Amino acid sequence: MGFKHLINSKKTLSLLAAFVLLGTNQLMAQAAPAAADTAAADKSAMWTGVAYYVLLFLVASFCVAILGKILRVFDLTQKMQGKKGINWSSVMGVCCAIFLVVGMYGAYWSLTVQGSMSLPEAASAHGGAIDNMFTTTTILTLIVFVVTQILLFGFAFVYRGSDKRKAYFLPHNNTIEKIWTIVPAVVLTILVVFGFFTWQKVENSTEQKGDLNIDVTGHQFAWELRYPGADGKLGPLNFRLTTPANKLGVDFKDRSSFDDLSADTLVLPVHQSVRLNIHAQDVIHSVYMPHFRLQQNAVPGLPTFFKFVPTITTAEMKRKTDNPNFEYLLYCNKICGGAHYNMQKVVRVVSQAEYQEWISKQKPYLSDQLKKELHLADARPAGQVKAASNRLALNN
């Protein structure tokens, strides 16, 4: 009855005609962008695309509505004949079973295809421990995920409603309750202990002799790098001393500041302990180097650090990933403003020899302009100042 009314409805027919007309137009319009020049096609393509897919969805919805009406007619016919109508509980139970099978396959597909797009092996010494922890947690959680989802949708299918059956009255069972309280508690204890020691190992590393200290300072929207000179020490910072020439506010009352170097790329020697001293000047940023399993917030007024040992050079990683364009990157991972999404820095891990060669070519932080600003005695051009022989003195 309902279906008859639907197909006889003038409104429905008009709507269908409109859809068909619009659909034809949209489908024909697909050819147009191809013929037009590339720039124009790029702009209009989205419109054609969106409208096309919206139309497809509407057509699909219309088909679903027709299917719904047909089911309704079938349901009513059955009832008129004294038979039972559609048992929606059964239909939904079967849908649950189908979802379980298709969903599990989808999860497997996602795990294998998209999962293979995850990061390559960790390029830092501590990263291996994190990866092991991750693998253990993944195995345990995947088992629980698969078992519980099978039980959930399996029960939904197996125990779908029937008039002939009464549900089983089971208000509680203390033994079962104890089991599924104790088992998760034990598993989580293992993860806690494993995780606690891994965390302590990664984080509880203080500065030691021989560490390469590098300052990484974030500001909207770039990273500034400062390397120590021949003395191996970085001069102290004082935000009040910040000027256009002294962008980091290095305090030159301390002689260890004189030979500090600035760099554009974060170059790290392989197998050398590196301590990143992390600062922010304006808002919170975050030093994120996922290949090294490294992340630490850069907080104004609260210097932080992260110590690690890079283990795979960029060249080796290019070979391992079979990607000649591979570069390690340092991202900003804390919302910091409009250009937050492009606050990146290339990180290059090189051999010790390559590193020594590279560092010898870096510019001193103490530029000529800064010397003038500070009224320093020796104001030779920056290129002539040797990092290894700082003999500068403060005039003031």
Place this chain on the structure above:
Amino acid sequence: MSTLAVHDHGVVHHEEGHEHHHKATFLNTYVFSQDHKMIAKQFLVTGIIMAFIAMTLSLLFRIQLAYPDKSFPILETLLGHFAPGGRISPDFYMSLVTIHGTIMVFFVLTAGLSGTFANLLIPLQIGARDMASPFVNMLSYWLFLVASIIMLSSFMVEKGPASGGWTIYPPLSALPKAMPGSGMGMTLWLISMTLFIASQLMGGINYISTVLNMRTKGMDLWKMPLTVWALFLTAVLGVLSFPVLVAGVVLLIFDRSFGTSFYLSDIVLAGQVQPYEGGSPILFQHLFWFLGHPEVYIVIMPAMGLSSEVLSVNSRKPIFGYHAMVYSLIGISVLSFIVWGHHMFVTGMNPFLGGVFMITTLIIAVPSAVKTFNWLATLWRGNIRFTPAMLFAIGMVSFFISGGLTGIFLGNAALDINLHDTYFVIAHFHLVMGSAAIFGMLAGVYHWFPKMFRRMMDERLGYLHFWLTFIGAYLVFFPMHFMGLDGVPRRYYAFTEFESMKRWLTVNVFITWAAIMAGIAQLAFAFNFVHSIFWGKKTVQNPWNANTLEWTAPIEHVHGNWIGEIPTVYRWPYDYSKPGHDEDFIPQNVPFSQTMSSNLPHDFEDNPGGLEEYTKWTSTQKANEAVK
């Protein structure tokens, strides 16, 4: 005037209905109503409207993520200078993300969910005429509405709404010049949230005092439905944690406007040295997350309670392990206050403290696991009736499992180093407290719609709504885990700037279309909801054959809920399919003396007289059987 009576258990309640209340006008019935049922509907409708707005915002930024290099002229028409040339600007992208998160977490999943169902169910399920303070209850809705309007009005200001993320970490939020959204938009955000919190406190205090003081005769704590337990504990969490955020917000306003430095130190903004010293942005994070983590449970616990009820009713089985379920809720509530530091593992907080927070965070998985297994046991050997509400409750459990398990990764400090603030986090919380909580809420809407509007929703549209939303949500959030594992950060306007992230563009397109599909499915719900309010099939008093007290109230709403005396409660709310009983449900107000054939000895645990009567009845029955 109604009369009051004090029962022997000390609970005060009204003996007669409120038929003689003030004259019902349009204004005091639909607008300034003090009736908890009407306030529930007001919260629900406002929450649904806010949800649609938040969803639209999310679709806008999803389109940006899928097509970062394309131009959509209509966006410029709609959004003006926020989308120059038909492309959303990076700053406005941040605003979209921020307001989407804020609205969903606070205005939909906190106020929309708790506000609706605490108002509707607490008085009706415990047998009270109304809330302890109906006037304060009304004020709580109006403050919520004003807060919502202020939050939305921030789209009208020149530089756009707040754009520092829903967590509004300073200094970004404390320095008005830090970014466009740190200006007037942020001020409006703070004002809106202050009013919102005031609203939540008014509501929360009302819910707590109502549950503690206004239960009907026989309704002791162990006879309360799990919905009431969950809503009660949610209110406790809110009352204890929201004031801390208010304190944080007030200090933030001071930093923004009065030159204080609670959260600021060593700032150089755009090359200019700022006069702030001695503060710490981390202090704000401690204050924020002291609310922020209980907030996760403020969002999910009502969904747990609603789903427990729906699962039990539609499985026609008692909820398995009722006491364990209550203890789990209590355990989660207590633990939720000592886990906030896991949001701050990489802030530079003392690593030892990080270790402590890791332990407490992972412990909270134990009561969560107990709840999950109990839901599964409730379905086992049930006689499952697939109403749309039941499907949404099952969906809630599925999402809770999927999202909860990934929480184990993020709660582990060592793993969080690499996963923090990536798409893995987005996937996790959108499954566990976004989708699961929304599904719990929708289960509640479908199940209690007849109670609210005296009509039924269309089931087939409900089925369509469920499957499209359920599949859509998984298609949206499941792949995001892998983006996170590849180190793709959240809140990035465009991934095309990074060579390594370009390969995720296809996945982003897929996710966006799945989101659009799930979004369109909500239109089916909106149509069903509005259509059913006016033209839905009329309901009977107890359409689901449920046991709880709300279904004993008349279909026609009366201010005071019951005409005449409030029903007395004799039993727990989960006597479904009890052996020996003809029907598969026994409402809470049915005395044991009327169901002798289905009584069990433990039914009389607090009533030795009843047990004696039951023993006599049993022996008589046995004697009769022997004669036969």
